[in-house]
Amino acid sequence: MHSKRSLIRRTIAVTAAGAAALVLASCGGNGDSPAGHGGHTSKSPSASASADQGKHNAADVAFAQGMIPHHRQAVEMADLTPDRAQSPEVKKLAEDIKKAQDPEIKTLSGWLTSWSEEVPAEGAMDHSMHGDMEGMMSAEEMDKLKDSSGTAFDTAFMEMMIKHHEGAVAMAKTEQADGAYAPAKKMAGDIITSQTAEISQMNKLLGKD
Known part of the structure; x- marks a missing residue:
């Protein structure tokens, strides 16, 4: 037991x-x-990994939201060229600007959408809302360009586009310094390289370089 x-x-x-x-x-x-x-x-x-790939900050958002209307205006200026420009070099330059910046607008818009940020609206409001942005033309300047033709257009286009490009380069340098999103910083580098070269080309055509 x-x-x-x-x-x-x-x-x-x-x-x-x-x-x-x-x-x-x-x-x-x-x-x-x-x-x-x-x-x-x-x-x-x-x-x-996704967070790292998609990591962005306020500078990236500002870059995209600023560069979209900036590029749109450059494309708008380039669209005036076929019917108004006299110089073949100016016409070719306008084509190159449009080919480069149209795809960038789509890319920048896609980034903003993926970040749940507002994509700047299209239209004439770009001029009034972003008129104080670096290198942006006023509505009056755009009207003056539209009303010109021949060599007068060529000169006005290049002088305005130099100013416009200088503004874009400044914005791109700010993105490179303050941004966090690698693809945006790479685009900024591409903008600096290509538009600095185009500024030099336009200065030569104007006899300033």
């Missing part, structure tokens, strides 16, 4: 110890094992 009780006690003790071990193992698994903790952290690497 006594041996039976001892056996029962030992059985209970072993069972309890086994249960305790299972509980401890279960707790350890939830906290540290790939099955438990990994269920939470399995998303972390991809989430972190």
